[in-house]
Amino acid sequence: MKEIIRLEDIRRDFTVGDETVHALRGVTFTITEGEFVTVMGSSGSGKSTLLNILGCLDTPTSGDYYLDGVPVRTMDKNRRATLRNRKIGFVFQSYNLLPKTTAVENVELPLMYNPSCSARQRREKAVAALEAVGLGDRLMHKSNQMSGGQMQRVAIARALVNDPAVILADEATGNLDTRTSYEVLVLFQQLHAQGRTIIFVTHNPDIARYSSRNITLRDGRVTGDVRNHDILDAARTLASLPVEED
């Protein structure tokens, strides 16, 4: 299997005043193509710091990081921006859609920063991505006319539109109620089934049971890394949830 991510002894120190915070203290692992990895850990364990490094938003203090075979640590800001644009899809806890902007325009956004993509290709890809997340009928809805679940699905479509090597999600279900969380989880499982590589940061232990692998962080170190051989089906769980009366 193709190796998508390789971390070698990643450390990340923050200097606050004259104290040094060791957010990551030597993280090493590899992720291969098609894995659905959940990263768990209590608050302050370094999950977000790790995700920022994986997403090429931040550079480690030491250690090496290869994304799709490309060494990231030595890259300058601009090349990292291009790398993010071509190889990474972000899904944030708070959606981060542009206000007063239609779903399709929101999804097109990453391609706006890719000069090799024509306006027509952009539109086609955005529509396809929205169809893939089940919003084919909501293309022209503006972000403020949608529910939280719909907004997060637009955000997922935006993460998919550039056909990334890896999708990074930081507490992607954190703002959603249980039912909608499972709907989103169903979507992630579908993407996994299509062979996408997903890294999903969460502090909800239940979610780990729907992924293929679970990495646990504690105090900036990996304390657990287990493969899940008994992946639960989110669609089933969703069907068994009591229907909310509302």
Add this chain to the structure above:
Amino acid sequence: MNLTNLFKIALKALGNNKFRGFLTMLGIIIGVAAVITMLAIGQGSKRSIQAQISEMGSNMIMIHPGGERRGGVRLSADDMETLKIEDLEDIGSQAGFVTYVSPAVNSSGQAIYGAHNTPTTVYGVNRDYLEIRRYRVEDGDVFSDRDIQTAAKVCLVGKSVVDELFPDGQNPIGKVIRFGSIPLRIVGVLESKGYNSMGMDQDDLIIAPYTTVQKRILAITHLQEIVCSALAEDYTEQAIEEITSILRDNHRLRPGDEDDFSIRSQQELSSMMTSTTDMMTVLLAAVAGISLLVGGIGIMNIMYVSVTERTREIGLRMSIGAKGRDILAQFLIESILISVTGGLIGVVLGIGAAFLVNILASYPIYIQPWSVILSFAVCTVTGVFFGWYPARKAAGLDPIEAIRYE
């Protein structure tokens, strides 16, 4: 990177906040409109003054008896009779930079024809006078050199005099009018010149041979004034030098003696007046420019607020692949779009306002193409200049912090 996309992004962002964009633009609109209107008014009055002066003869030189007046004190009466006909003849024959030269004596009085009369001035001159002052004869002819030699009782009349004395539309040629007690036969009518820049009616005059006015009306032998014209406006200085040396020679003035005459030129007057209007233009433009500056600061203010407000958006854009320079370009394009659009509207409004001033206040205006181009360029520069700092701030944001910004 891709400028078209950045333009789309910037347009979209502006479209999301149209009213604010318009308010920001307002400063620029008013600034540019003010610059254009003020320059149009300033240039308009300058041009109209220049036109009137050149209508009067921009190369005209006037010689008066008596030295420079000092502190308003007139010199003795003797000094007032220093200009003689010989001076005129010498200037005519010796001064190479002078083309036309005419004596001038004048007298105010009542012109009478039948039951009609009007107060006016008779100017005693020679035929050159018409060339110097750019009068044209519309009807009839100029008096001849012989008329001058014989101090003939003939004259040319201006339109205003004709209108007063011949209100019934009779042909004035050949009619004999009286100026005071002297009968004068009209040999020609002057083409109308209208009012000059000082508001004087240039058609309210009678022109007669200077000898006639000297002998029959004033009973003097000296000249009250000599007027001449330089080869061209640019030769006025040289002509004045020549005239000065001829007159000093004629009047036997020794080196060190004060001139017993004074010379004024239209060019001097013209440059004095245009420098006044130039200063007015500069002042008006400066005031207008300040309002443009204030407009620019308005852009900076709004762009700055906008960067803070849109921190999360900037963070998101960066995380999905926007480079610092893309963000910089986006915000710069936004501020340039504001200022250029404002500039365009301002140009249109400014031109409109200038025409309104022209129509309502009948004030002369002139819209100089460069003033439009200049204020438009200043606008664009304003957009870049005042957009730069906020855009730099936006581009320098850390994506991780920006995307978490509340």
